[in-house]
Amino acid sequence: MAKFEYAPAPESRAIVSLRESYGLFIDGEFGPGVDGRAFKTISPATEEVLAEVTEAGPADVDRAVTAARKAYQHTWSQLPGRERAKYLFRIARIVQERARELAVLESLDNGKPIRESRDVDIPLVAAHFFYHAGWADKLEYAGYGPAPRPLGVAGQVIPWNFPLLMLAWKIAPALACGNTVVLKPAETTPLTALTFAEICQQADLPPGVVNIVTGAGETGRALVEHPGLDKVAFTGSTEVGREIARACASTRKKVTLELGGKAANIVFEDAPVDQAVEGIVNGIFFNQGHVCCAGSRLLVQESVYPEVIASLRRRLATLRLGDPLDKNTDVGAINSAAQLARIRELSEVGEAEGAERWSPPCELPVKGFWFPPTVFTGVSQAHRIAREEIFGPVLSVLTFRTPAEALEKANNTPYGLSAGVWTEKGSLILWMASRLRAGVVWANTFNKFDPASPFGGYKESGYGREGGRHGLEAYLDV
Amino acid sequence: MSAPADTQSTAGTEASLRGFLHGLPGVDQVGAEARAAMLASRSIKTTAKQWALDTAISMIDLTTLEGQDTPGKVRALCAKAKRPDPADPTAPMVAAVCVYPDLAHVAAAEVKGTGVHVASVATAFPSGRTSLEVKLADVKFAVSAGADEVDMVIDRGAFLAGRYLEVFDEIVAVKDACGDAHLKVILETGELVTLDHVRRASWLAMLAGADFIKTSTGKIIPAATLPVTLVMLEAVRDFRETHRRQVGVKPAGGIRTAKDALRYLVLVNETAGEDWLDPRWFRLGASSLLNDLLMQRTKMATGRYSGPDYFTLD
Numbered sequence: 001m002a003k004f005e006y007a008p009a010p011e012s013r014a015i016v017s018l019r020e021s022y023g024l025f026i027d028g029e030f031g032p033g034v035d036g037r038a039f040k041t042i043s044p045a046t047e048e049v050l051a052e053v054t055e056a057g058p059a060d061v062d063r064a065v066t067a068a069r070k071a072y073q074h075t076w077s078q079l080p081g082r083e084r085a086k087y088l089f090r091i092a093r094i095v096q097e098r099a100r101e102l103a104v105l106e107s108l109d110n111g112k113p114i115r116e117s118r119d120v121d122i123p124l125v126a127a128h129f130f131y132h133a134g135w136a137d138k139l140e141y142a143g144y145g146p147a148p149r150p151l152g153v154a155g156q157v158i159p160w161n162f163p164l165l166m167l168a169w170k171i172a173p174a175l176a177c178g179n180t181v182v183l184k185p186a187e188t189t190p191l192t193a194l195t196f197a198e199i200c201q202q203a204d205l206p207p208g209v210v211n212i213v214t215g216a217g218e219t220g221r222a223l224v225e226h227p228g229l230d231k232v233a234f235t236g237s238t239e240v241g242r243e244i245a246r247a248c249a250s251t252r253k254k255v256t257l258e259l260g261g262k263a264a265n266i267v268f269e270d271a272p273v274d275q276a277v278e279g280i281v282n283g284i285f286f287n288q289g290h291v292c293c294a295g296s297r298l299l300v301q302e303s304v305y306p307e308v309i310a311s312l313r314r315r316l317a318t319l320r321l322g323d324p325l326d327k328n329t330d331v332g333a334i335n336s337a338a339q340l341a342r343i344r345e346l347s348e349v350g351e352a353e354g355a356e357r358w359s360p361p362c363e364l365p366v367k368g369f370w371f372p373p374t375v376f377t378g379v380s381q382a383h384r385i386a387r388e389e390i391f392g393p394v395l396s397v398l399t400f401r402t403p404a405e406a407l408e409k410a411n412n413t414p415y416g417l418s419a420g421v422w423t424e425k426g427s428l429i430l431w432m433a434s435r436l437r438a439g440v441v442w443a444n445t446f447n448k449f450d451p452a453s454p455f456g457g458y459k460e461s462g463y464g465r466e467g468g469r470h471g472l473e474a475y476l477d478v
Numbered sequence: 479m480s481a482p483a484d485t486q487s488t489a490g491t492e493a494s495l496r497g498f499l500h501g502l503p504g505v506d507q508v509g510a511e512a513r514a515a516m517l518a519s520r521s522i523k524t525t526a527k528q529w530a531l532d533t534a535i536s537m538i539d540l541t542t543l544e545g546q547d548t549p550g551k552v553r554a555l556c557a558k559a560k561r562p563d564p565a566d567p568t569a570p571m572v573a574a575v576c577v578y579p580d581l582a583h584v585a586a587a588e589v590k591g592t593g594v595h596v597a598s599v600a601t602a603f604p605s606g607r608t609s610l611e612v613k614l615a616d617v618k619f620a621v622s623a624g625a626d627e628v629d630m631v632i633d634r635g636a637f638l639a640g641r642y643l644e645v646f647d648e649i650v651a652v653k654d655a656c657g658d659a660h661l662k663v664i665l666e667t668g669e670l671v672t673l674d675h676v677r678r679a680s681w682l683a684m685l686a687g688a689d690f691i692k693t694s695t696g697k698i699i700p701a702a703t704l705p706v707t708l709v710m711l712e713a714v715r716d717f718r719e720t721h722r723r724q725v726g727v728k729p730a731g732g733i734r735t736a737k738d739a740l741r742y743l744v745l746v747n748e749t750a751g752e753d754w755l756d757p758r759w760f761r762l763g764a765s766s767l768l769n770d771l772l773m774q775r776t777k778m779a780t781g782r783y784s785g786p787d788y789f790t791l792d
Contacts, residue, residue, distance in 0.1 A: 003752040003755050004743065005526060006520065007527070271503070272504045272509065273503040274503070275506040278513050279509065318748050444506050444509065445509065
């Protein structure tokens with residue numbers, strides 16, 4: 001028994017008032033779906049049913065797009081930027097006021113630790129709305145001409161890993177630029193998006209500017225294939241991204257895709273070792289590794305390999321896995337049974353291909369979906385666990401001898417979303433950063449996000465940027 | 479007078495010592511601060527809090543280091559050290575009292591046989607700006623007066639000028655003068671400023687034979703901080719791995735609330751590990767902290783906060 005055993009410190013659920021069932025948010029009102037179908041959303045940590053959610057069919061999607069079109073033509077595109085800004089500022093402030101409620105709800109529905117939803121997700125959501133509120137009346141200075149026009153109606157499909165944050169990344173720039181939106185949250189994590197719909201009502205946002213349709217893949221397909229859209233924005237898997245790109249080809253729809261990744265986190269021999277180990281942990285175990293830009297491939301210079309691995313193992317032994325609502329939890333639940341099955345499958349492949357698997361001693365809860373933090377050493381570029389996105393708390397460790405070899409291995413992937421470089425040598429950081437084919441390169445840090453910093457991929461990680469001045473381009477007719 | 483046998487090759491010459499210290503991995507300040515801030519967000523409740531409050535009390539070096547100190551003041555401090563909460567005998571004793579050398583004999587007489595240690599600052603505390611002879615005489619005086627722990631200051635000027643061997647030799651000499659007394663080496667991290675300096679100074683002190691490394695004199699702002707203590711805890715952890723000797727850590731100065739103290743314990747627990755969660759290996763240099771710990775302790779027991787007048791001034 002440990003000397004200093006942290007007693008449970010659960011965040012109270014009382015702040016969240018869940019409804020038994022949720023309708024679709026269309027034209028400023030919650031209402032039932034046309035064909036009355038519904039599905040349940042559960043807490044992945046306990047498999048408890050949280051609420052019933054309406055499944056939107058094609059007719060519902062059509063109503064939502066029509067409402068968005070009407071709002072675009074008659075209200076939102078007619079408002080001057082400074083008026084749109086007021087609504088965005090108002091939304092940002094309400095998000096801050098309801099931050100604790102949103103954080104608890106996010107952790108309940110997604111399974112992520114409350115520490116992360118409280119300290120990362122929700123503050124960043126507010127920051128994205130504040131940031132884009134600032135742009136709304138300054139678009140003429142964004143470098144896209146004297147009076148850049150919005151695109152029109154945007155259909156947006158977001159994933160389950162950062163439910164509300166991905167919503168913010170999509171909705172804030174779209175609204176700031178004068179577009180209206182129909183957004184579909186992931187089927188396993190619809191609750192914060194539906195609460196966001198309430199926030200839109202609270203902020204007196206004109207009806208139809210934001211519409212939320214819930215459902216699974218079929219609903220998403222109905223949305224992105226709807227002829228009434230001017231823009232499709234998607235964050236999710238590369239496989240689905242390809243389908244969307246095909247569906248939108250030869251239509252007028254502009255498309256941005258933010259897809260998978262297999263980021264290299266590169267540790268050089270002169271790296272600040274303790275902070276690099278923190279960065280490795282944060283890179284792959286943050287949000288249970290459900291991060292498209294996760295540092296899932298660790299490249300360590302051979303001369304420091306033993307000490308880095310020893311430090312990493314010691315550090316992993318202190319990770320606290322368990323109840324997502326406990327304020328001391330570091331690693332929460334896997335979001336769904338399907339995702340857990342995929343993580344298990346790829347981990348077994350890793351073992352079968354000859355990599356050495358290691359996890360710290362760690363008790364997994366009986367109910368719910370759980371996977372221990374896992375490290376594979378002895379991985380080679382040819383192994384599937386070095387090439388395919390696992391999207392879970394699984395790290396593949398490779399080694400290199402020279403900067404050129406590190407670069408070659410890091411770029412040797414179909415993806416190109418992010419990378420990390422750890423060294424005390426500034427010139428090496430610049431040399432690597434200018435040659436890594438990745439949308440984001442972090443130096444001596446990892447998984448840091450800011451609304452002012454554009455985010456997006458190279459190669460099969462997608463196209464288009466979100467955030468910053470670059471991100472505005474995705475929602476302007478330029 | 480000689481360096482510990484296991485460090486002679488590292489510290490044999492100015493060049494080898496410099497090479498070793500400059501070869502230590504760097505500390506990324508942003509990352510270290512982020513890690514300390516994350517650990518500060520741990521939530522310590524109920525049974526964990528009870529244990530941590532008592533442990534923190536038992537780790538305190540109850541300190542008075544003022545020009546106006548008198549034997550009467552030191553006796554009062556010792557009474558408080560032995561029985562921190564007159565209303566509650568279950569409150570643990572503190573680890574030590576910490577005084578100037580000329581009052582060490584008063585403290586020694588007061589705490590004799592209780593298990594409370596007598597720590598004395600020495601080596602021309604707090605600036606350390608005098609000759610080695612005077613510093614050594616200061617140490618010997620403190621030890622002969624009954625101090626079983628000596629808190630020395632390093633020569634920050636020599637350290638910042640890169641004269642590492644000079645600092646090293648001085649620590650070795652002081653350690654020698656201490657005899658059986660435990661040596662705590664004060665780095666005065668507020669004057670070293672960077673975390674790279676803190677890591678190098680920590681290793682320098684440990685190589686020279688320090689039993690403890692201590693952040694600050696309390697006379698310089700900033701005194702102890704979480705990031706500085708984090709780096710020092712990493713240093714003692716790594717030093718034990720390579721040199722098979724455990725060295726203690728003592729943050730001192732600016733730790734005033736129970737909440738602060740609990741954050742330090744979390745930092746110890748998740749950095750150096752639970753082997754250091756013991757007054758033999760971790761101390762908190764403080765004075766007003768004790769009353770806040772006692773107040774929180776009483777609150778845990780009774781469910782109510784009592785006013786400051788229910789806790790004694792020391």
